[in-house]
Amino acid sequence: MNxxxxxxxxxxxxxxxxxxxxxxxxxxxISKKYLTAISPATIRNEMADLEEMGYIEQPHTSSGxxxxxxGYRVYVNQILAQQKIIEMHQEFIKTEFFDTLGEIDRxxxxxxxxLSQLTSYTSIAMAPQMKSAMLKRIxxxxxxxxxxxxxxxxxxGIAKNGVIRVTKDLSHDLVDKLTRIFNEVFxxxxxxxxxxxxxxxxMLRMNGYHDIxxxxxxxxxxxxxxxxxxxxxxxxAANMLNLPEFKDIDRAREFFxxxxxxxxxxxxxxxxxxDVSVAIGSENKYxxxxxxxxxxxxxxxxxxxxxxxxxxxxxxxxxxxxxxxxDCVKGNMTEILTKLLNR
Amino acid sequence: MNxxxxxxxxxxxxxxxxxxxxxxxxxxxISKKYLTAISPATIRNEMADLEEMGYIEQPHTSSGxxxxxxGYRVYVNQILAQQKIIEMHQEFIKTEFFDTLGEIDRxxxxxxxxLSQLTSYTSIAMAPQMKSAMLKRIxxxxxxxxxxxxxxxxxxGIAKNGVIRVTKDLSHDLVDKLTRIFNEVFxxxxxxxxxxxxxxxxMLRMNGYHDIxxxxxxxxxxxxxxxxxxxxxxxxAANMLNLPEFKDIDRAREFFxxxxxxxxxxxxxxxxxxDVSVAIGSENKYxxxxxxxxxxxxxxxxxxxxxxxxxxxxxxxxxxxxxxxxDCVKGNMTEILTKLLNR
DNA sequence: GTTAGCACTCTACATCTTCGAGTGCTAATT
DNA sequence: AATTAGCACTCGAAGATGTAGAGTGCTAAC
Numbered sequence: 248m249n250x251x252x253x254x255x256x257x258x259x260x261x262x263x264x265x266x267x268x269x270x271x272x273x274x275x276x277i278s279k280k281y282l283t284a285i286s287p288a289t290i291r292n293e294m295a296d297l298e299e300m301g302y303i304e305q306p307h308t309s310s311g312x313x314x315x316x317x318g319y320r321v322y323v324n325q326i327l328a329q330q331k332i333i334e335m336h337q338e339f340i341k342t343e344f345f346d347t348l349g350e351i352d353r354x355x356x357x358x359x360x361x362l363s364q365l366t367s368y369t370s371i372a373m374a375p376q377m378k379s380a381m382l383k384r385i386x387x388x389x390x391x392x393x394x395x396x397x398x399x400x401x402x403x404g405i406a407k408n409g410v411i412r413v414t415k416d417l418s419h420d421l422v423d424k425l426t427r428i429f430n431e432v433f434x435x436x437x438x439x440x441x442x443x444x445x446x447x448x449x450m451l452r453m454n455g456y457h458d459i460x461x462x463x464x465x466x467x468x469x470x471x472x473x474x475x476x477x478x479x480x481x482x483x484a485a486n487m488l489n490l491p492e493f494k495d496i497d498r499a500r501e502f503f504x505x506x507x508x509x510x511x512x513x514x515x516x517x518x519x520x521x522d523v524s525v526a527i528g529s530e531n532k533y534x535x536x537x538x539x540x541x542x543x544x545x546x547x548x549x550x551x552x553x554x555x556x557x558x559x560x561x562x563x564x565x566x567x568x569x570x571x572x573x574d575c576v577k578g579n580m581t582e583i584l585t586k587l588l589n590r
Numbered sequence: 591m592n593x594x595x596x597x598x599x600x601x602x603x604x605x606x607x608x609x610x611x612x613x614x615x616x617x618x619x620i621s622k623k624y625l626t627a628i629s630p631a632t633i634r635n636e637m638a639d640l641e642e643m644g645y646i647e648q649p650h651t652s653s654g655x656x657x658x659x660x661g662y663r664v665y666v667n668q669i670l671a672q673q674k675i676i677e678m679h680q681e682f683i684k685t686e687f688f689d690t691l692g693e694i695d696r697x698x699x700x701x702x703x704x705l706s707q708l709t710s711y712t713s714i715a716m717a718p719q720m721k722s723a724m725l726k727r728i729x730x731x732x733x734x735x736x737x738x739x740x741x742x743x744x745x746x747g748i749a750k751n752g753v754i755r756v757t758k759d760l761s762h763d764l765v766d767k768l769t770r771i772f773n774e775v776f777x778x779x780x781x782x783x784x785x786x787x788x789x790x791x792x793m794l795r796m797n798g799y800h801d802i803x804x805x806x807x808x809x810x811x812x813x814x815x816x817x818x819x820x821x822x823x824x825x826x827a828a829n830m831l832n833l834p835e836f837k838d839i840d841r842a843r844e845f846f847x848x849x850x851x852x853x854x855x856x857x858x859x860x861x862x863x864x865d866v867s868v869a870i871g872s873e874n875k876y877x878x879x880x881x882x883x884x885x886x887x888x889x890x891x892x893x894x895x896x897x898x899x900x901x902x903x904x905x906x907x908x909x910x911x912x913x914x915x916x917d918c919v920k921g922n923m924t925e926i927l928t929k930l931l932n933r
Numbered sequence: 934g935t936t937a938g939c940a941c942t943c944t945a946c947a948t949c950t951t952c953g954a955g956t957g958c959t960a961a962t963t
Numbered sequence: 964a965a966t967t968a969g970c971a972c973t974c975g976a977a978g979a980t981g982t983a984g985a986g987t988g989c990t991a992a993c
Contacts, residue, residue, distance in 0.1 A: 386731055
């Protein structure tokens with residue numbers, strides 16, 4: 248899929264100029280600012296070719312060209328292939344993160360803020376996913392005669408709470424016994440791993456307390472799933488209003504609507520691949536994002552993917568910069584989380 | 591501070607028309623739509639007086655009048671005094687809430703969504719404040735050799751977690767003993783109540799484990815305070831972009847910036863008074879909100895205020911409707927929470 | 934005290950014009 | 964054969980102009 252060296256250079260020039268100015272780029276500009284050795288006329292010919300091939304577009308006759316999604320794709324692939332990831336802000340991000348030891352939630356929110364500040368776009372981030380996390384420990388605590396607190400602790404050291412109301416007054420000994428059984432059956436498993444066999448075993452051992460066992464089990468599943476879909480953060484939404492592409496109120500409103508659809512953000516982040524992935528304009532599965540680009544990456548603990556972060560910006564996005572930053576933030580999160588867990 | 595019956599009627603007409611249309615209101619409109627018995631000329635005279643008194647303003651010579659903050663204030667005071675709170679959506683809100691039994695967080699988020707949907711403005715809501723909540727129970731759980739999970743349970747049945755890392759490997763018995771001491775010293779108190787005397791007592795009884803006691807105490811305080819300032823939700827921000835007053839991107843950007851300042855939202859909600867309070871335009875303590883109105887109310891458990899909710903909209907806001915809705919949602923939250931706790 | 938009448942003001946909107954950036958094509962140049 | 968200069972043409976952005984309409988304040992009549 249080689250499009251020719253000179254064409255490639257011209258495409259790159261168009262993209263980079265457009266990223267900076269948000270204005271269609273003309274042949275004269277390219278000749279003057281980027282490729283002084285080539286005359287505007289020649290560039291015009293090449294641009295006609297590039298347009299025919301679908302890499303650039305003309306908003307109207309007699310205006311300059313703007314990159315198409317396909318054009319950006321070529322450009323981004325080049326960046327990704329060349330591992331052109333710059334050590335930009337590397338040091339800054341590192342020091343920023345070392346200031347936020349503490350709870351994981353805080354780390355995620357901090358990462359989100361950092362992403363939006365550094366990129367000047369909108370960041371999104373999901374907290375560690377509980378559905379696939381291994382349960383290290385389940386603890387039932389009796390709060391009062393009818394209330395039971397369920398504390399779930401995962402292998403990654405994250406704790407979540409759920410509450411159930413019971414009709415019988417359970418003795419402390421019984422609560423301890425239930426706790427023990429739950430741990431023996433489910434320790435080391437994730438919610439996804441639970442199958443009928445285990446439930447049968449649980450019920451067998453819970454003889455006489457089937458109703459409570461069921462209640463607890465349901466609450467465990469509900470707590471974990473609820474957490475996953477709701478602990479989604481975003482930051483820097485207001486940044487978007489600085490961009491010329493959002494001077495149109497309708498577009499802006501659509502964008503802000505997306506941010507309030509947690510479900511959608513969840514799906515976006517859930518598709519993030521191992522490393523850094525980029526979805527450009529129409530490549531996005533949601534129509535509403537068809538003139539945005541989304542860059543996502545996953546963070547891990549001990550090599551296991553547990554959540555993801557991302558940046559949403561206009562298709563006219565400074566890809567090199569944003570990819571670098573997302574990559575770097577993801578790397579630092581992984582590092583910190585792993586250290587935190589193993590120390 | 592009686593401004594005269596007819597003037598009052600005219601002011602009211604101006605405000606109500608302006609709320610609907612967002613256009614300056616002229617004398618002819620009032621004569622035709624509201625006060626058919628009075629001629630435009632008379633109304634013009636009265637309007638000149640109202641303007642002199644500061645209740646209405648003229649954007650430019652030869653345009654209609656718009657209400658000033660002072661004008662809105664008179665209008666709102668009237669609503670509040672007459673207890674003109676309508677039973678609007680009462681039934682709907684009630685049934686909506688009965689669908690969300692479960693965790694308190696969920697309830698708050700749901701309330702926030704409901705507020706923004708019903709009002710078409712932006713809602714804000716804070717989760718129950720932990721700083722002033724009474725601690726019912728403190729539970730330390732050993733996760734592994736160096737990690738201790740702290741579970742805090744308040745009187746209102748809300749649980750929060752904190753984690754600390756310790757250098758010594760503590761035995762289970764010791765952890766239980768520490769748990770017991772912490773409970774004996776702090777049960778029934780709020781963080782705010784903690785004083786030097788208690789810390790001394792704690793240290794005395796924790797002989798030999800001062801460092802751990804201190805670590806736990808700090809983490810307790812930090813967890814509660816952190817929660818308070820960060821668990822602030824908002825919803826319906828995109829609604830604002832439908833309003834003509836936000837067609838100006840700069841104003842919109844400013845507004846969205848406010849929403850990302852959790853600190854500010856926290857302070858706004860923290861000032862909410864018992865019942866429903868209204869801050870109109872320049873009455874707001876933050877300059878950025880000078881052309882917005884904020885309506886807040888507090889929700890309670892067993893008669894004790896534990897958090898608050900609010901709606902932010904343009905000064906040209908349908909006060910009657912919004913005040914009613916905020917009042918009603920607050921009432922339902924209080925009811926549900928109290929029931930939830932006492933059953 | 935109220936109202937009709939009128940001259941005046943100001944904005945919003947539509948129309949027109951101009952300017953400049955950019956193009957594609959052709960013919961000359963390398 | 965590839966490149967470039969030259970030129971006529973296109974189109975949008977921005978300013979200028981004109982007009983209609985909504986609204987006012989004032990005066991004089993009711």
